[in-house]
Amino acid sequence: MALTPKLLLRQSQSLVMTPQLMQAIKLLQLSSLDLATYVENELEQNPLLERQEERVEDVPDEAQAQERRLEEAFEGAKSSDDWAEDGGAGSRSEIEQRLDTDFGNVFPDDAPQEAARTPAETPPDVGDWSSIGPGSAGSGEGADLEAYVADRPTLADHLERQLVLAVSSTVERAIGLHLIDLVDEAGYIREPIESIAERLGASLEAVEDVLRVIQTFEPSGVGARTLAECLAIQLRERDRYDPAMQALVENLELVARRDFAALRRLCGVDEEDLADMLAELKRLEPKPGRGFGGEVVLSVSPDVLVRLGQDGAWLVELVADSLPRVLVNQAYYAKVVRVAKDEGEKTFLTECLQTANWLTRSLEQRARTILKVATEIVRQQDGFLVHGVAHLRPLNLRTIADAIGMHESTVSRVTANKYMATPRGVFELKYFFTASIASADGGDAHSAEAVRHRIRTMIDAESPDDVLSDDTIVKRLHDGGVEIARRTVAKYRESLRIPSSVQRRREKTSARNVPAQ
Template sequence: MAVKISQGLKLKQTQSLMMTPQLQQAIKLLTLTHLEMTDLIASEMVENPMLEEAQPSDNDHQLDRLEKENVELKSENFDEPTLVNKENDDFDWQSYIEAYNSNSSQPSMVGPATNEDMPNYENIISRGMTLAEHLEWQLRMEELTEQEIDFAMKVIHEINDDGYLDVSFNEILAQSRDIERETAQEVLEIIQRLDPVGCATENLVDCLLAQARIMEERSPLLEKIIREHLDELKNQSHKKIAADLGVSEEQVRKTAELLHQFYPKPGRLVSPQDTHYVIPDIYVVQVGGEYVVQVNDDGVPRLRISQLYQSMLNKNETEADKEANRFVQDKLKSALWLIKSIHNRQKTIEKVSKSIVRQQQQFFKKGPKFLKPMTLKNIANEIGMHESTVSRVTTNKYMHTPIGVFELKYFFNSGLGGKDGGVDISSEVLKLKIKELVEAESPKKPLSDQKIADLLSRDEVKVARRTVAKYREMLGIPSSSKRKVK
């Protein structure tokens, strides 16, 4: 029997689920260090001819005009940026820019710190967290049993750089015989809600669903489309999806646009950085007995729209002019998005920092021993943001205070020792107490973990021996048998 074999080429067009470059840029800005952000702005000013640096005498700023003119720049939740005239679809860019540049008068976001408050940058260095370290840091603030923590750590260390599990949930569960499936599933869902949202999933559908579930206003239609019609959505088969779900094509199209906020490879949002010098993003200074937060704007240029390119807007005499006008409008949208994103980054950092200072007054007054237990959820609830956003803002951000320079992540610690009437303290304070007890012990008769737990209980800090052992190991302190001097 002869088999006929033929060769041919086929061209297939598909739509990938990707975030727009503007949205990627907005999220990236949140995680960048101060130095990285200023470098990115400098690069954008080279790439986008619409951007130029305003001189102090110009007394203008992009952001006031966005609120006062009939223009909407959607960025509060990192949506796709669109510029809309509410009265006329044919937007008069020239009038907008002229009014904007002549009337805008918003001052700089913060005043500069005084020379006395500026830190000495020499020898201040840091290394970024890996994805696993970043997830573990957040996990420690969850109220989990040791059994649940152990299972969670097994899950975290099976997550690849894209954020997906290298082995299935069932395989991990099979290796953890002392935890029930229902409990393990709950732990998995907790990990999937950590920043970056959607990690620890096995496929794209689960990854997107995890991100859909944490939306401020959940969309049952979106979740159904993700679960049942992702392939059709990739092929833009809106009509088929609409028929299957009994909704209009327009509903499908608008709902699908929400996916622009999602990230198909969430793990890529966190990557370990090379060792770098730290430039604080926030200064905390004491003024009249109060602690005041100032966001570091040093080196951040105040941007404006290039006057040279303004003259190119709304010219319609020739096709060449129309083409140039479209180019300029695209660059203008990109420029306004960047300016709004920078402002959003700085204001978000300011909100988080002010909330930290409000909740940690004793720390700033008396020092690290008075650091209170505080979680991402505490701050997120106070400022009305999602925990993942707070986590992203604290990444590689440093606060210069009267008592030293601290990474924002330092202030987030789970509470320990608060059971059975004990005093609830932060994990960082517990580390300090353990370290002090070990430093004060007799070299010939070092304290056992149980003895340390007993001594802590005298201060109403009730912790188990195994908890002491865990934090002792985190401090790099050997066991009592190894510390003993003969």
């Protein structure tokens, strides 16, 4: 059989990921802060995009007329040298009668003049912000209110002020400034002293001497290299760093494990003295630098607001501040496209118009999708909003996707980096998706988050004489209708950062023996 070339016509369907479709998918999973940054970049690059400003409602015509009459009266009053009480079309009484108002309220400064004062006797007008403050003399501008805000010193500023008083040598001061630059937000120096000395070209002894000086600064414990050193510095300042306390500080891993028997043996103290030492240790500051607030606090901006309506139903709405509003300036496009000189400029304007139209449609589609997913989540988790975490239902992406007619991947992207403000707090949308745990009696499955909440509640209510083991928790959950394995309880307990029953018993026993302060 001979092979001959043929032309065949076939029809098939395929999904093509265009660049705009890929950008739309990326836009869907951005957080509100990232979306605002993205839109700002588009506003800078695309001349056809403009920000949609809030429109001020029109003032009624009568109110506008009244406002204009007041402005005219004000201008006439300011241009006059005096206010005549009677007579004349421009007199005060005539204007007040015509406008049916009282200028005694509009111009409260218009009062009978007091006896003339010399400039030295004239008190400053404390109500006039333009007459006080830096940069205001003769400018006529309002004072810069930022000039009156208290400047909160940073940890580095605080340490540098103390260094100037504590060190006089130029070399030591240079070493001290470099060490202060290495102090992190918690107040620690993490870099080895050997590498610091090598980089500065100074001797190890000189760097250690300056470090010891810095460790005497306030806040107490600053400049330490380890937690043990930080606590030891604070104890020395309190004159409490005796051999027993030194042994305790040098064995903090045993403190973390609540191995009090080993600590009593190493410190050579009885149970009551150890309890006093642990209580004093807890009163120390493990992060001396955090009082200066050097860390950046990241706030969470909710995308969806859930509140209870008057009819008892939950109202779900998008937070307006999380939605960037942009418009396409069609008039500007029609104006500039007519004066375009060549095809390159027309092509550029056409691409800008397409990009602008795509962005506005994508933002609208993103808002509708978020609202649709959030509404279904609220419908599924109504018990949580009414009764709390114990009534959180098992939920997965497929359930939401099937209910709203979307793909699971779309729901996954919508719930990423999005937050919902509810009467019970602000939660990430992914918080409402939890695994299901079978019921022991064959009923409805339980949410993993609800089971974790029950485990925490049981452990919080336990007494020092009846600390619950994982097996006991499994039995109680089974009696409550939850079919769960012991290893799952241990995993949930560790995810909640709850120590084992042995460690909890030691901690509760020690806390009970600590004398009241």
